[in-house]
Amino acid sequence: MTDSTTPRRDGSAPVPPPAAPSPSDVRAERRRLVESIGAVRRLLSERRAFEVADQRRLQHEARRRKRVEAAHGERLHRIEEERARQEASLAHRLGALDGERERREGQALSVLRRQSVERALGSTYLTASEVNGIGAGLIRSLSAQGIRTAADFDDVSWGKAPNGKGGDVLYLHRTKGGRIHINGIGEHRGRPLLEWRRAALARAEARAPHKLPPDERHRITEIIEAERVRLRGESAEVPRTAEAARAEAVRLHAEALGPLDGAASEAARLAAVRRAEFDTMAERLGDLQDRLSAHIEAYGDVGRRVRRAQKRALRPVAEVPRPLPGIPSPRTPGDAATGVSLTKGTGRPDRRPVPGVRASPGWLVPVLYFALTAVVGVGELGGNTAHPYTMIASRLVALAAVAELLRLWLPRVRTRSAGPMPDGTGWQTSGVFLALTATGMFEDEQSDVFGAACVVSVLAAVLFLAGTVSRMVKTDDRAGESSTEPA
Structure with a gap:
C-alpha cells in the first residue's frame, strides 16, 4: 500500500487530498x-x-x-x-x-x-223644337238656372219639394254638381228632356275619334x-x-x-x-x-x-x-x-x-358524519317522522357526499399520489352539512325554528356555490393543472 505522503518519482512534493x-x-x-x-x-x-x-x-x-x-x-x-x-x-x-x-x-x-x-255636348243647345212639351218659357227658366246645352246636366231624379210642402218633384242634376227643380217640369216633360240629352250623347260618342292621330x-x-x-x-x-x-x-x-x-x-x-x-x-x-x-x-x-x-x-x-x-x-x-x-x-x-403534502386525516370526520346520516336520515329523531321524499333525498345526498369525499381523499393520502384536497372542498362540505341541518330543522315539529332554518339554508347554498366556483377556477396541486372535477 502506497502512502499518500510518499514523494513522487519526479521529486515534486505530494498533493494533499482536498479537505472535506x-x-x-x-x-x-x-x-x-x-x-x-x-x-x-x-x-x-x-x-x-x-x-x-x-x-x-x-x-x-x-x-x-x-x-x-x-x-x-x-x-x-x-x-x-x-x-x-x-x-x-x-x-x-x-x-x-x-x-x-x-x-x-x-x-x-x-x-x-x-x-x-x-x-x-257643349255645342248642342236646348231649344223648344228639340224637346216635345218644352216651350220658350221653360227654356228661359232652364237657361236662368244655367242649363242651356246638353253638357249642363246629366240625369234627372225624384225627390222632396225644396220648401218641404207637397209631394215629390223632379230634379235636374247639374254636370258640375248640385240639382235644381224647375216649376212646370215633371215626369211628362222630364223624361223627354233626359232622352234628348241621351240622344245628343250617343251622336257625340259616334262622332268621336276611334284612333289616335x-x-x-x-x-x-x-x-x-x-x-x-x-x-x-x-x-x-x-x-x-x-x-x-x-x-x-x-x-x-x-x-x-x-x-x-x-x-x-x-x-x-x-x-x-x-x-x-x-x-x-x-x-x-x-x-x-x-x-x-x-x-x-x-x-x-x-x-x-x-x-x-x-x-x-x-x-x-x-x-x-x-x-x-x-x-x-x-x-x-x-x-x-x-x-x-x-x-x-x-x-x-x-x-x-x-412527496407532496398529504390530505389531512381530519376529513374522516365529515365522511363518518355523512355515513351516519345516510343510515339514520335527518329529522327522524325524537319522535319526529319526516316526509318520505325527505327521507329518501337526505340519504341520497349523504351517500353522494361520502362517495365524493372518499374519491378525493383516498388518492391524496397515499404516498405516491399525495396532495392537498382541492380548493373549495371544505366550503362544499360545509354547505352540504348545513343543508342537511336545515332540512332537519324544517322537519322538526316540536319547536318553531322556521326562520333559523331559512337562514341556515341560504348560508348552505352560498357556501356550496362558493366551493363549486373555487373548485372550477383553482389549481389542483396534485395534478398540476386546473381542477375541473364536478361537485
Whole structure:
C-alpha cells in the first residue's frame, strides 16, 4: 500500500487530498441553494398568470377580429342585396315598357274622345223644337238656372219639394254638381228632356275619334324609347356602383384590420420576449435543483430545519395553463391545444419525485358524519317522522357526499399520489352539512325554528356555490393543472 505522503518519482512534493467542508459550510451551501431555488421559483410562479393573461389577450383579439369580419361580411351582404334589388326593379320596369305603349295610347285616346264628346255636348243647345212639351218659357227658366246645352246636366231624379210642402218633384242634376227643380217640369216633360240629352250623347260618342292621330302616336313612341334608354343606362350603372361600394368596403375592412394586426404583432413579440425570459428561469431552476440533488447525495441530511425547505425546493414544477382551443396563437401556430411546459427540454433525466403534502386525516370526520346520516336520515329523531321524499333525498345526498369525499381523499393520502384536497372542498362540505341541518330543522315539529332554518339554508347554498366556483377556477396541486372535477 502506497502512502499518500510518499514523494513522487519526479521529486515534486505530494498533493494533499482536498479537505472535506465543515458541517456549517455544508449547511450554508445548502441554504444558499434552497434560497436561490425559492427566488427563481417565485419569479417563475408569475408565468401562470402571464399565460392566462396572454390567453385572454388572444381571446380578446379573436373577438375583435370576429366583429370586424362580421361587420365586413354584413356590409358585403347588404351591397349584394341592394344590387340584386335594383337589377330586379329595373328588369321589371323594362319588361313593363312593352305594354306601356298600349296603355298610354289607350289613355290618350280616352282623353281625346272625352274632349270631343264634351265639345259636341257643349255645342248642342236646348231649344223648344228639340224637346216635345218644352216651350220658350221653360227654356228661359232652364237657361236662368244655367242649363242651356246638353253638357249642363246629366240625369234627372225624384225627390222632396225644396220648401218641404207637397209631394215629390223632379230634379235636374247639374254636370258640375248640385240639382235644381224647375216649376212646370215633371215626369211628362222630364223624361223627354233626359232622352234628348241621351240622344245628343250617343251622336257625340259616334262622332268621336276611334284612333289616335299619327303625330300623337309618334310622340308616345318617343317617350317610351327615351324611358327604355334611361332604364338600360341605369341597369348598366348598377354593377359599377356595386363594385365601387365593394371596393370601399374592402378598404374599410383593411383599415380596421391594420391596427389590430399591428397591435397583435407587437403583443406577440413582447409575449415571446417574456416567454423566453421564463424559459431561461425554468432552465436556471432545473440547474439549481440538479445541484441541490447532487449536494444532498454528496453530503446527506444537514438537519431538520433545512429538510422541509429542501423538499419544497425539489418539488416538480407544474405546467402552465393550456391554450384555449380555437384561438390562434403566434407561439403555437400548428397546434393551439398543445400544453406549454415551464421547463425546456434539456435532455436531462427526470429528477427524483418528492412527496407532496398529504390530505389531512381530519376529513374522516365529515365522511363518518355523512355515513351516519345516510343510515339514520335527518329529522327522524325524537319522535319526529319526516316526509318520505325527505327521507329518501337526505340519504341520497349523504351517500353522494361520502362517495365524493372518499374519491378525493383516498388518492391524496397515499404516498405516491399525495396532495392537498382541492380548493373549495371544505366550503362544499360545509354547505352540504348545513343543508342537511336545515332540512332537519324544517322537519322538526316540536319547536318553531322556521326562520333559523331559512337562514341556515341560504348560508348552505352560498357556501356550496362558493366551493363549486373555487373548485372550477383553482389549481389542483396534485395534478398540476386546473381542477375541473364536478361537485
